[in-house]
Amino acid sequence: MPSEPAQSFEELFRSLEEAVAKLEEGGLPLEQALSLYEDGMRLAQRCQEMLDQAELRVTRLQEAFAAYREEGANRSLREEIGPYPEEDEPLAEG
Amino acid sequence: MIDVYSVSQLATYLRELLETDLHLADLWVEGEISNLSRSTAGHTYFTLKDGFAQMRCVMFRRQSGAGIALENGAQVVAHGRVSFFEKRGELQLNVDFLQPAGVGIWQAQFERLKAQLEEEGLFEPSRKRPLPSFPRAIGVVTSPTGAVFHDICQIVGRRWPLAEIVLAPTPVQGDQAAPGIVDALAALNREPDIDVIILARGGGSMEELWPFNEEMVARAVYASRVPVVSAVGHETDYTIADYVADRRAPTPSAAAELVAPDRADIRRRLAGHQLAMAGWLAGQVARHHAEVERLALHLRRAGPDVHPQQERIAALLRSAMASVAQALTARRERVNGCAIQLRSLDPRSTLARGYAVVQRRADGRVVAKVGHVKARDRLDVQVSDGNFPAEVSKQYAF
Numbered sequence: 001m002p003s004e005p006a007q008s009f010e011e012l013f014r015s016l017e018e019a020v021a022k023l024e025e026g027g028l029p030l031e032q033a034l035s036l037y038e039d040g041m042r043l044a045q046r047c048q049e050m051l052d053q054a055e056l057r058v059t060r061l062q063e064a065f066a067a068y069r070e071e072g073a074n075r076s077l078r079e080e081i082g083p084y085p086e087e088d089e090p091l092a093e094g
Numbered sequence: 095m096i097d098v099y100s101v102s103q104l105a106t107y108l109r110e111l112l113e114t115d116l117h118l119a120d121l122w123v124e125g126e127i128s129n130l131s132r133s134t135a136g137h138t139y140f141t142l143k144d145g146f147a148q149m150r151c152v153m154f155r156r157q158s159g160a161g162i163a164l165e166n167g168a169q170v171v172a173h174g175r176v177s178f179f180e181k182r183g184e185l186q187l188n189v190d191f192l193q194p195a196g197v198g199i200w201q202a203q204f205e206r207l208k209a210q211l212e213e214e215g216l217f218e219p220s221r222k223r224p225l226p227s228f229p230r231a232i233g234v235v236t237s238p239t240g241a242v243f244h245d246i247c248q249i250v251g252r253r254w255p256l257a258e259i260v261l262a263p264t265p266v267q268g269d270q271a272a273p274g275i276v277d278a279l280a281a282l283n284r285e286p287d288i289d290v291i292i293l294a295r296g297g298g299s300m301e302e303l304w305p306f307n308e309e310m311v312a313r314a315v316y317a318s319r320v321p322v323v324s325a326v327g328h329e330t331d332y333t334i335a336d337y338v339a340d341r342r343a344p345t346p347s348a349a350a351e352l353v354a355p356d357r358a359d360i361r362r363r364l365a366g367h368q369l370a371m372a373g374w375l376a377g378q379v380a381r382h383h384a385e386v387e388r389l390a391l392h393l394r395r396a397g398p399d400v401h402p403q404q405e406r407i408a409a410l411l412r413s414a415m416a417s418v419a420q421a422l423t424a425r426r427e428r429v430n431g432c433a434i435q436l437r438s439l440d441p442r443s444t445l446a447r448g449y450a451v452v453q454r455r456a457d458g459r460v461v462a463k464v465g466h467v468k469a470r471d472r473l474d475v476q477v478s479d480g481n482f483p484a485e486v487s488k489q490y491a492f
Contacts, residue, residue: 008228008230009228009256010226010228013360013364016367020367020370020371023370023371024374033378034378037374037410040367040371041368041371041413041414044367044368044371044417048364050256051357051360051364054255054256054357055255056247056250056251058247058258058259058261059259059260059261060238060261060262060263061260061262061278061281061285
């Protein structure tokens with residue numbers, strides 16, 4: 001998801017919970033409450049989509065931790081391991 | 095030129111010589127306690143001896159004795175460092191930990207480090223940090239081969255595939271393990287998006303699990319910027335790393351379950367929120383219905399068109415209904431399954447295959463036998479797409 005600077009699931013979910021709490025608390029002008037409702041439904045939809053579309057990414061820090069110290073790099077490279085084997089292809093015991 | 099030293103210089107030289115020897119700075123000695131005495135300051139002095147030799151020992155007040163009662167004649171294993179007490183010109187062992195002899199040395203080392211780190215506050219419950227509710231990137235410190243990493247990936251993939259798993263590979267037994275674990279923890283801590291780390295190893299003997307009892311590993315866990323969940327060996331194995339970690343899981347699989355929320359639970363919570371909002375909207379609509387009507391009348395009289403508001407409310411209601419419907423989809427699917435089964439029993443499907451139902455017009459009775467009709471009886475014949483009248487001309491029995 002590098003191309004997506006979108007909000008994290010946690011942020012979306014928290015906004016949704018806030019919207020629901022505010023609605024249930026009541027006391028908002030109808031217009032405001034309705035747009036809160038619309039936002040809430042959109043957030044819930046977005047959350048469901050994220051849950052449906054998610055695919056586990058498995059990466060591995062490249063060896064040579066020593067490179068950190070020598071080159072003073074502050075971020076290592078991650079190499080993708082994948083596609084990750086399914087249930088019926090167990091890794092070799094080690 | 096021959097140097098002449100003062101006694102002080104010699105004593106200092108000896109002390110420095112002894113104290114810079116790494117082996118003498120960290121050793122275990124077994125022997126019998128004798129000449130036990132306590133100073134008013136609370137320090138304890140005694141001699142450790144065996145059949146051939148003896149050594150003066152001091153244990154300063156704040157050092158624990160692992161709760162054992164010191165007495166002359168007791169056989170003990172002492173940990174400490176060798177020093178030279180200049181004032182009295184004596185070599186002595188500064189003891190910081192004592193165990194009754196007979197306890198395995200691994201166990202003694204374990205207890206010593208545990209007591210020391212506990213006193214330093216590394217196990218403080220107040221320091222334990224909560225795990226993230228929805229982790230974005232989960233660091234895993236373990237061996238790249240073997241079942242542990244595979245199991246963790248399986249479980250996280252099933253429960254919370256929104257996360258990324260980042261493996262920091264390291265050996266988990268042998269001499270390279272402790273420094274490897276320290277490096278792996280540090281490397282993961284340099285990745286800005288990692289928000290929790292699992293430190294895991296499968297089951298093994300106490301010796302195989304030993305790296306997780308090393309002081310450097312304990313300190314690296316303590317130094318971690320993000321919470322660490324330890325999962326070393328089987329449920330009954332406790333390591334020092336377990337005490338320092340923010341959470342201890344009984345097994346690596348349990349650690350994965352602890353770290354990854356269950357997608358199905360979150361789905362249910364989302365559906366609950368959607369239903370709550372739909373319910374709220376229905377309530378609002380009911381409460382405001384009369385008022386909207388009244389306002390609509392006023393507005394209609396006043397001129398402006400209220401159509402858009404009505405449209406919007408209708409649209410919102412539709413979306414509310416849709417989300418309720420979504421929550422009921424599973425149940426509906428089950429009902430559909432039953433319907434298909436029922437349909438196969440429906441007489442209409444028999445008609446569709448070319449059979450007909452024949453009834454007497456007079457009383458509606460179904461004609462199943464030749465004897466049910468006589469000539470010129472009027473009949474109704476029902477086929478798959480309708481019916482038509484008929485009349486009996488003759489009867490034939492098979």
